[in-house]
Amino acid sequence: xxxxxxxxxxxxxxxxxxxxxxxxxxxxxxxxxxxxxxxxxxxxxxxxxxxxxxxxxxxxxxxxxxxxxxxxxxxxxxxxxxxxxxxxxxxxxxxxxxxxxxxxxxxxxxxxxxxxxxxxxxxxxxxxxxxxxxxxxxxxxxxxxxxxxxxxxxxxxxxxxxxxxxxxxxxxxxxxxxxxxxxxxxxxxxxxxxxxxxxxxxxxxxxxxxxxxxxxxxxxxxxxxxxxxxxxxxxxxxxxxxxxxxxxxxxxxxxxxxxxxxxxxxxxxxxxxxxxxxxxxxxxxxxxxxxxxxxxxxxxxxxxxxxxxxxxxxxxxxxxxxxxxxxxxxxxxxxxxxxxxxxxxxxxxxxxxxxxxxxxxxxxxxxxxxxxxxxxxxxxxxxxxxxxxxxxxxxxxxxxxxxxxxxxxxxxxxxxxxxxxxxxxxxxxxxxxxxxxxxxxxxxxxxxxxxxxxxxxxxxxxxxxxxxxxxxxxxxxxxxxxxxxxxxxxxxxxx
Amino acid sequence: xxxxxxxxxxxxxxxxxxxxxxxxxxxxxxxxxxxxxxxxxxxxxxxxxxxxxxxxxxxxxxxxxxxxxxxxxxxxxxxxxxxxxxxxxxxxxxxxxxxxxxxxxxxxxxxxxxxxxxxxxxxxxxxxxxxxxxxxxxxxxxxxxxxxxxxxxxxxxxxxxxxxxxxxxxxxxxxxxxxxxxxxxxxxxxxxxxxxxxxxxxxxxxxxxxxxxxxxxxxxxxxxxxxxxxxxxxxxxxxxxxxxxxxxxxxxxxxxxxxxxxxxxxxxxxxxxxxxxxxxxxxxxxxxxxxxxxx
Numbered sequence: 001x002x003x004x005x006x007x008x009x010x011x012x013x014x015x016x017x018x019x020x021x022x023x024x025x026x027x028x029x030x031x032x033x034x035x036x037x038x039x040x041x042x043x044x045x046x047x048x049x050x051x052x053x054x055x056x057x058x059x060x061x062x063x064x065x066x067x068x069x070x071x072x073x074x075x076x077x078x079x080x081x082x083x084x085x086x087x088x089x090x091x092x093x094x095x096x097x098x099x100x101x102x103x104x105x106x107x108x109x110x111x112x113x114x115x116x117x118x119x120x121x122x123x124x125x126x127x128x129x130x131x132x133x134x135x136x137x138x139x140x141x142x143x144x145x146x147x148x149x150x151x152x153x154x155x156x157x158x159x160x161x162x163x164x165x166x167x168x169x170x171x172x173x174x175x176x177x178x179x180x181x182x183x184x185x186x187x188x189x190x191x192x193x194x195x196x197x198x199x200x201x202x203x204x205x206x207x208x209x210x211x212x213x214x215x216x217x218x219x220x221x222x223x224x225x226x227x228x229x230x231x232x233x234x235x236x237x238x239x240x241x242x243x244x245x246x247x248x249x250x251x252x253x254x255x256x257x258x259x260x261x262x263x264x265x266x267x268x269x270x271x272x273x274x275x276x277x278x279x280x281x282x283x284x285x286x287x288x289x290x291x292x293x294x295x296x297x298x299x300x301x302x303x304x305x306x307x308x309x310x311x312x313x314x315x316x317x318x319x320x321x322x323x324x325x326x327x328x329x330x331x332x333x334x335x336x337x338x339x340x341x342x343x344x345x346x347x348x349x350x351x352x353x354x355x356x357x358x359x360x361x362x363x364x365x366x367x368x369x370x371x372x373x374x375x376x377x378x379x380x381x382x383x384x385x386x387x388x389x390x391x392x393x394x395x396x397x398x399x400x401x402x403x404x405x406x407x408x409x410x411x412x413x414x415x416x417x418x419x420x421x422x423x424x425x426x427x428x429x430x431x432x433x434x435x436x437x438x439x440x441x442x443x444x445x446x447x448x449x450x451x452x453x454x455x456x457x458x459x460x461x462x463x464x465x466x467x468x469x470x471x472x473x474x475x476x477x478x479x480x481x482x483x484x485x486x487x488x489x490x491x492x493x494x495x
Numbered sequence: 496x497x498x499x500x501x502x503x504x505x506x507x508x509x510x511x512x513x514x515x516x517x518x519x520x521x522x523x524x525x526x527x528x529x530x531x532x533x534x535x536x537x538x539x540x541x542x543x544x545x546x547x548x549x550x551x552x553x554x555x556x557x558x559x560x561x562x563x564x565x566x567x568x569x570x571x572x573x574x575x576x577x578x579x580x581x582x583x584x585x586x587x588x589x590x591x592x593x594x595x596x597x598x599x600x601x602x603x604x605x606x607x608x609x610x611x612x613x614x615x616x617x618x619x620x621x622x623x624x625x626x627x628x629x630x631x632x633x634x635x636x637x638x639x640x641x642x643x644x645x646x647x648x649x650x651x652x653x654x655x656x657x658x659x660x661x662x663x664x665x666x667x668x669x670x671x672x673x674x675x676x677x678x679x680x681x682x683x684x685x686x687x688x689x690x691x692x693x694x695x696x697x698x699x700x701x702x703x704x705x706x707x708x709x710x711x712x713x714x715x716x717x718x719x720x721x722x723x724x725x726x727x728x729x730x731x732x733x734x735x736x737x738x739x740x741x742x743x744x745x746x747x748x749x750x751x752x753x754x755x756x757x758x759x760x761x762x763x764x765x766x767x768x769x770x771x772x773x774x775x776x777x778x779x780x781x782x783x784x785x786x787x788x789x790x
Contacts (some may be wrong), residue, residue, distance in 0.1 A: 348582055349581065353665075359668065432667055438668075
């Protein structure tokens with residue numbers, strides 16, 4: 001079996017962006033590359049595939065300049081035969097052409113028929129909806145992020161078929177950067193089934209970048225015969241700039257998951273901390289909370305120390321629910337009791353400001369990049385959260401140790417948030433929300449962009465907060481982990 | 496191609512060793528030094544004192560105008576924002592109406608009205624031509640400029656309110672004043688504000704010189720332009736400088752007279768040069784600043 005080895009360094013005139021030595025992956029295998037967001041996985045994969053725009057950058061690959069690397073036959077043929085699925089689908093699509101045109105553009109024109117791929121990836125969409133997506137784009141129909149992502153995957157699958165139908169091509173590199181980030185589990189699994197079926201026909205090399213560790217369980221459950229053709233790697237930063245890519249042992253994840261049990265609060269209070277009537281209205285729409293049986297409307301109840309999980313399909317209104325609870329969206333009709341306060345749609349912003357925000361309830365927003373002040377330092381992130389208190393630096397260091405490697409150097413407190421990795425930002429986002437000790441915390445996708453080690457730490461932190469009596473309301477697509485961490489009677493569906 | 500947010504924000508790859516705004520500021524300093532030395536050698540003492548005194552007065556009034564403009568803009572933007580988020584629509588409407596009334600007055604007319612008030616106060620002996628006159632001049636300038644800065648501040652606040660940034664900070668328990676004052680305006684907008692204040696400085700300087708020059712036609716018999724603190728515009732309106740300006744016009748049709756300008760008509764020439772050169776340099780510095788910070 002051939003193995004590709006890389007030593008990659010990418011820097012600007014000011015500093016090193018990513019430096020990784022001894023990055024190896026075998027050919028004709030599916031290689032899953034995990035790791036915290038923002039540590040350079042995409043940059044490294046773009047270098048490997050020859051897709052990095054080198055403007056303003058100093059790039060070396062195995063001691064050679066990037067220009068020399070791009071001239072290598074293996075890179076040139078890789079670009080011709082392979083396909084790169086970019087993380088942000090919009091950057092891949094041309095908004096001036098219909099998607100059907102783009103599906104048959106350039107080298108994709110020579111690819112075999114794609115109808116069955118489209119059918120499988122858009123199984124729930126009607127023929128008319130699919131037509132809208134393919135022909136009416138870009139105006140007036142605007143595809144969702146998930147639809148764009150599935151279209152990109154359709155293109156990639158076409159290219160895989162072209163590779164497979166060309167006998168003289170013995171090897172091709174495909175890179176999928178977060179290809180399932182905007183898909184729900186059902187859509188993701190449909191795509192995986194297509195991918196593995198294709199791999200069985202004629203293997204290819206696929207670098208699959210993801211944060212979704214639940215892929216391991218899916219592969220173990222449905223594609224165990226292909227485990228020998230699958231590798232798991234994890235990228236981690238060992239210094240501000242140096243990174244290491246090493247083998248990830250999938251059983252570490254599955255064993256941890258097996259041991260995960262719901263945390264039940266020891267001092268379960270009789271009086272709920274939070275209660276919300278099952279029906280509420282917003283923007284003229286009626287939404288209902290139903291219980292684990294998915295049928296009967298029941299009020300959403302959270303006692304101190306309980307963690308409750310709300311599930312719903314993409315776009316149904318999970319984040320809207322969170323924003324209604326916190327008074328960020330004015331509902332047309334809602335009835336809530338929070339720590340002895342009665343809240344209806346008539347309560348205004350001043351009420352929330354005085355009684356709720358940071359005191360009785362808080363929220364961890366989904367995208368840490370938007371939720372944090374990137375121009376603040378790590379230390380400044382904690383200033384003003386408790387009125388009149390300037391926390392000692394040592395106290396903040398101690399507090400950060402819950403999710404960051406200790407000892408925390410003093411320089412870390414002075415570091416601008418914008419220079420942290422995506423995973424570090426997410427951990428800071430979580431810790432900031434807990435700092436003011438709100439009685440109820442709403443967590444919207446708290447595991448976004450985290451590596452396995454950080455996921456474990458976050459779960460430990462949530463468990464600790466439960467024991468301290470904090471009520472947690474969770475919204476997450478990471479069902480595999482939270483279905484284990486939260487008991488079934490704490491599960492709600494939003495319809 | 497989008498590479499990485501961190502890459503873009505932390506490392507402008509094509510940054511020059513000397514930023515264009517710094518280069519323009521350096522050139523401005525060199526220009527001033529050159530003029531000062533030329534004046535030192537070829538301009539008589541009293542005239543030199545007038546020219547550089549007028550520049551100092553002009554810069555001080557413009558500087559004070561910048562400070563007052565910023566304070567007024569912050570007060571207006573904070574008030575409008577707070578009235579909006581607390582749902583006090585009536586109060587917001589009244590404040591907006593008052594601000595729009597000010598906006599409807601052309602800046603030069605507004606400043607002239609301010610000067611009319613100042614001349615009235617000087618004529619009646621309420622203020623002398625000292626610090627109070629400076630403050631009143633700066634007030635009348637800033638009153639008709641500050642809305643431009645207010646608009647910028649409101650734009651910046653609105654920009655951050657559209658994203659989760661504002662709500663995420665508020666629900667953590669941070670106060671409105673901290674989120675708006677520190678996180679939005681100081682941390683994330685100070686470069687934009689500074690850039691705007693540079694243009695406010697130039698605007699104040701231009702308005703001041705224009706108004707002072709207009710005043711030379713006579714505001715009232717009792718309060719002449721010479722009653723006000725001497726600025727570059729006022730100096731140009733001086734009888735000696737008027738002759739110098741005439742000489743510049745004369746040079747257009749008699750080019751051989753040009754060398755005389757630099758020796759015999761130095762007072763008016765220096766005042767005119769200082770106005771034009773300062774405005775030009777401010778323009779260049781502002782542009783360079785925008786370029787450096789990619790505004």
